[in-house]
Every structure is written in structure tokens, then in C-alpha cells.
Amino acid sequence: MRYRNDLKWSDVTPEASWLNRRQLMAGGAAAASLLAAPRAFAAGYSTDETPNTFEEITNYNNYYEFGLGKTDPAQNAGALTTSPWSIEIGGLVDRPGTYDLADVMAMGPIEERIYRFRCVEAWSMVIPWNGFQLSHLLDKVGVQSSARYVAFETLYRPSEMRQAGNLLNWPYREGLRLDEAMNPLTLMATGLYGKPMPNQNGAPIRLVVPWKYGFKSIKSIVKISLVADEPLTTWKNSNAREYGFYSNVNPNVNHPRWSQASERRIGGGLFNSRQDTLMFNGYGEQVAQMYTGQDLTKDF
Numbered sequence: 095m096r097y098r099n100d101l102k103w104s105d106v107t108p109e110a111s112w113l114n115r116r117q118l119m120a121g122g123a124a125a126a127s128l129l130a131a132p133r134a135f136a137a138g139y140s141t142d143e144t145p146n147t148f149e150e151i152t153n154y155n156n157y158y159e160f161g162l163g164k165t166d167p168a169q170n171a172g173a174l175t176t177s178p179w180s181i182e183i184g185g186l187v188d189r190p191g192t193y194d195l196a197d198v199m200a201m202g203p204i205e206e207r208i209y210r211f212r213c214v215e216a217w218s219m220v221i222p223w224n225g226f227q228l229s230h231l232l233d234k235v236g237v238q239s240s241a242r243y244v245a246f247e248t249l250y251r252p253s254e255m256r257q258a259g260n261l262l263n264w265p266y267r268e269g270l271r272l273d274e275a276m277n278p279l280t281l282m283a284t285g286l287y288g289k290p291m292p293n294q295n296g297a298p299i300r301l302v303v304p305w306k307y308g309f310k311s312i313k314s315i316v317k318i319s320l321v322a323d324e325p326l327t328t329w330k331n332s333n334a335r336e337y338g339f340y341s342n343v344n345p346n347v348n349h350p351r352w353s354q355a356s357e358r359r360i361g362g363g364l365f366n367s368r369q370d371t372l373m374f375n376g377y378g379e380q381v382a383q384m385y386t387g388q389d390l391t392k393d394f
């Protein structure tokens with residue numbers, strides 16, 4: 095899918111005009127069928143909830159390498175050099191190597207996915223990402239049969255990440271079980287609203303795992319390793335009592351210091367109000383079967 099590069103957040107609200115524009119951009123026969131059945135388009139992997147504005151998505155961030163405040167990343171992440179960029183892909187794979195970003199981005203078709211996004215801090219947004227399924231990348235590099243997990247690392251470049259501090263151990267690390275990584279919902283995101291990924295959102299390429307708390311969605315990835323054992327992950331490593339490896343969105347398992355039963359949807363002025371949190375952030379149909387037989391209060 096191609097995008098107009100003059101798209102502004104103000105162009106895409108309200109939802110009706112956003113849908114309309116997407117249908118027009120799709121072009122040709124596809125557009126005709128979408129116009130006939132717009133709900134079918136939304137019924138794929140995308141939610142039909144109204145996306146947050148570009149301004150909201152890019153001014154309320156967590157990217158601790160650039161400071162702890164919600165507006166710090168928007169102010170500071172501009173210092174990050176994102177080109178050239180490469181990703182070291184290794185471990186239990188048939189074709190390990192250091193891949194240029196362009197080669198990584200060619201590993202799967204870039205799609206638009208409008209996902210719900212739920213932070214462990216109990217705020218949420220709806221974000222129109224552009225990216226490709228991580229499964230395509232894994233298929234291209236050839237996952238060996240002994241691999242059971244995927245480990246990810248963010249760049250750590252202190253000269254450009256001057257606000258990193260020592261709250262966490264750098265580089266920021268995350269991980270998924272292999273079946274979670276292969277789930278079609280799991281995205282390597284390279285943009286949002288049809289624009290290249292803004293630095294504060296994890297340029298040039300980040301993970302998006304919509305049924306898990308936002309901290310699993312690691313930004314500015316430079317390393318991907320296929321491994322046999324559960325990898326070290328930054329937040330679990332910093333406080334295993336509060337942050338687990340799985341971190342599936344779960345309204346029934348509270349954070350030790352706050353409830354996870356509801357969330358605050360960012361934006362909307364007066365309507366910036368609380369709503370119930372959904373099991374697996376609303377993606378149960380696509381992901382619940384991966385956790386059959388697991389006690390999600392223990393594997394939190």
C-alpha cells in the first residue's frame with residue numbers, strides 16, 4: 095500500500111474522513127470493493143475505533159533513553175541518528191547477519207494496522223501503524239528447530255541519549271516466545287499515519303505487540319536473536335515482582351501498586367475518561383489459544 099506523504103493528523107479526523115481517505119489511497123479495484131464494504135476492511139487486523147491524533151501519538155511517549163517525562167522523548171529524541179541503520183540478526187537462525195534497514199524492510203509487505211495500545215501505566219491509545227509481520231522476517235532468516243524465544247535489543251548510544259540516566263540497565267531489552275513472535279498480529283513497525291516512524295516513537299523500526307502491555311513493544315531495534323531459553327527483559331530484570339515476561343494485558347491481574355481493571359484513553363478532551371480494560375487488550379480471539387493451560391496469574 096502506498097501513502098500520500100502530505101497526510102496530516104487533522105486530515106484524518108473524524109473517523110469517516112479517515113476511512114474515506116484510506117479507501118481512496120488503496121486505489122483501483124481494491125478501492126471499489128472497500129467502498130462497497132468498508133467494515134470488511136476494518137474487520138481484518140485493524141480496529142475500527144477512532145485513532146488518536148498524530149499529535150497525541152507523538153507528544154505523549156515512553157522512551158526512557160530520552161527522559162522519564164511524557165513529553166521528554168518529543169523534545170529529545172530528535173538527537174537520535176537513524177540513518178544508516180542496520181539490525182544484527184543471529185542466534186539459532188540459518189542466515190545470521192547484519193542486515194541493512196532497507197533489506198529488513200523488504201522482508202515483508204508493509205501494511206497498515208490500526209491497533210489498540212495499552213500501557214502498563216493504565217493509559218491507552220489507538221494507533222495507525224505501518225509495518226510488516228515479524229513472522230515474515232523470521233521466515234526469511236530461517237528459524238532453527240531449537241529456537242523457542244526471540245530476544246530484542248534497542249540501540250544504546252549515550253552520546254545521543256543524554257537523558258538515559260540509570261533507572262534501567264541499558265540497552266533496553268525485550269523478548270517474546272516464538273509462537274507469540276510468529277502470531278500475525280505481531281508487527282515490526284516502520285511508520286505511523288503513513289509517515290516514517292517519528293524518533294520519539296522508536297525510529298526507524300520498533301516492535302508492536304498489541305495484546306501485551308506497551309513496554310513489550312521495544313523501540314529502535316538493532317539486534318534480534320533466536321534463543322532456546324527465556325531471554326532477559328529490561329523491566330522484569332529491574333523489578334520481577336511488578337513486571338513479568340508475558341505482560342499480557344489482563345484486567346484481572348492488578349499491578350502491585352495500581353488496578354489494571356480500567357484505563358484512561360488519551361485525548362478527546364472532556365472524553366479523556368476511563369474505560370474498562372479488555373482481556374488481551376481485546377485481541378483474545380487471535381491470541382488466547384497460545385496460553386491454554388497456562389496460569390496467567392503466575393505467568394503475568
Ligand code: MTE
Nearest residue numbers: 155156157158213248266295308309311313
Ligand atoms: N523501548 C525503549 N527502547 N525504551 C523505552 O523506554 N518504553 C516502552 C515501549 N518501548 C520504551 C520502549 C513503554 S513503557 C511503552 S508504553 C511504549 O514503548 C510507548 O510507545 P509510544 O511512546 O510509541 O506510545
